[in-house]
Amino acid sequence: MTGLIERYRERLPFAPEDPVVSLGEGSTPVVLAPALSERVGAEVWCKLEGLNPTGSFKDRGMTCAVSAAVREGAQAIVCASTGNTAASAAAYAARAGLRCVVIVPEGKIATGKLAQALMHGARVIALRGNFDVALKLVRELASTHPIALVNSVNEFRIEGQKTGAFELAEALDSELDALCIPVGNAGNITAYWRGFEELGLRPRMLGFQAAGAAPLVHGTPVEHPETVASAIRIGNPARWEDAMNAMTASGGAVRAVSDQQILSAYRLLASTEGIFCEPASAASVAGLIAHGAGDARRVACVLTGHGLKDPGTALGEAGAVLSCDPDLASIERAVLE
Ligand code: F0G
Numbered sequence: 001m002t003g004l005i006e007r008y009r010e011r012l013p014f015a016p017e018d019p020v021v022s023l024g025e026g027s028t029p030v031v032l033a034p035a036l037s038e039r040v041g042a043e044v045w046c047k048l049e050g051l052n053p054t055g056s057f058k059d060r061g062m063t064c065a066v067s068a069a070v071r072e073g074a075q076a077i078v079c080a081s082t083g084n085t086a087a088s089a090a091a092y093a094a095r096a097g098l099r100c101v102v103i104v105p106e107g108k109i110a111t112g113k114l115a116q117a118l119m120h121g122a123r124v125i126a127l128r129g130n131f132d133v134a135l136k137l138v139r140e141l142a143s144t145h146p147i148a149l150v151n152s153v154n155e156f157r158i159e160g161q162k163t164g165a166f167e168l169a170e171a172l173d174s175e176l177d178a179l180c181i182p183v184g185n186a187g188n189i190t191a192y193w194r195g196f197e198e199l200g201l202r203p204r205m206l207g208f209q210a211a212g213a214a215p216l217v218h219g220t221p222v223e224h225p226e227t228v229a230s231a232i233r234i235g236n237p238a239r240w241e242d243a244m245n246a247m248t249a250s251g252g253a254v255r256a257v258s259d260q261q262i263l264s265a266y267r268l269l270a271s272t273e274g275i276f277c278e279p280a281s282a283a284s285v286a287g288l289i290a291h292g293a294g295d296a297r298r299v300a301c302v303l304t305g306h307g308l309k310d311p312g313t314a315l316g317e318a319g320a321v322l323s324c325d326p327d328l329a330s331i332e333r334a335v336l337e
Helices: 034-040 058-071 084-096 113-117 131-144 155-161 163-171 187-199 239-251 259-273 277-289 312-317 328-336
Strands: 029-033 043-048 076-081 099-105 124-125 179-180 204-209 253-257 298-303
Touching: 029 163, 029 328, 034 259, 034 277, 043 163, 058 076, 058 084, 058 277, 076 084, 076 131, 084 099, 084 113, 099 113, 099 131, 113 124, 113 179, 113 312, 124 131, 124 204, 124 298, 131 204, 155 163, 163 187, 179 187, 179 277, 187 204, 187 239, 204 239, 204 277, 239 253, 253 277, 259 277, 259 312
Parallel strands: 043 298, 076 099, 099 124, 179 204, 179 298, 204 253
Antiparallel strands: 029 043
16 A cells, blocks of 8 residues: 555655655545444444554654655654654654654553554653643754654644545545544644645534543633543644634534543444444544534544554443353353353
């Protein structure tokens, strides 16, 4: 599979001779969700971004940010992260032979993401502070040291992530009335809107935040954001204005969903659609179920990260394992009862 830069080069800021750091990202499936469609009375499609190389949509932006960093001669990259950006940055840095430092809120990132960042050889710094504090610090750091910042304040990240909109348009023959998407630092909703605008499309952009981390909904930063969806535990999004513009210009909205609604959508997707995404991703579906999508006939939900990223939350939500003695009678009881 060719990577994004190769596939969409004419729409991205890369010349044919530029270095490309790719892991074959993008080209993720867009699958119909029949049970969900029935439930909300619209045709609902899910974009499975968990099938990117490191298991989240961040790879779309990272191939561009890291390729640009190499082009600029950078030796090292840095990011603040709730986990997925860290995993993606670490992988692409390993691929490019760059040093990578990731700063994450201590004790607040999912196990799979931490394992990825460490395995790819990043220096992982656990900050005694939340994502917002981490981002503020890395922005200062990158402005005074020769280290490329690969958070979504980096324009190349947005450029890469807009390709999600291109792929949705291709899969759905440009017929899409609304897009449901989780909002954390607000880079992805910004990127999708840019992609749709470039294609002349105007689906309603419906952004969903966790109720305990919903600054855009309240119109004011949240100092101590809290949610089970650790990926979007963010109180002061960097792309605040861009995200609000996307929602206003498209006739969309930003709304909150409770942790309970998120977890219920998370279980519903896994048990009725066969789709295992991480809790933050399920916020898009939770929002669709809770708030609807107006009169939209066709809706797409961006499922931003894979369920395997966060085995801890999954095991806490799932049913129990049955223990069994190794004889036929016991097996019969266990299987048939
Ligand atoms: N879903 C997942 C799985 C995420 O990891 C993120 C953000 C979002 C949604 C929200 O996207 O920030 O562009 O609005 N994760 C970042 C990180 C913050 O550090 O991995 P956004």
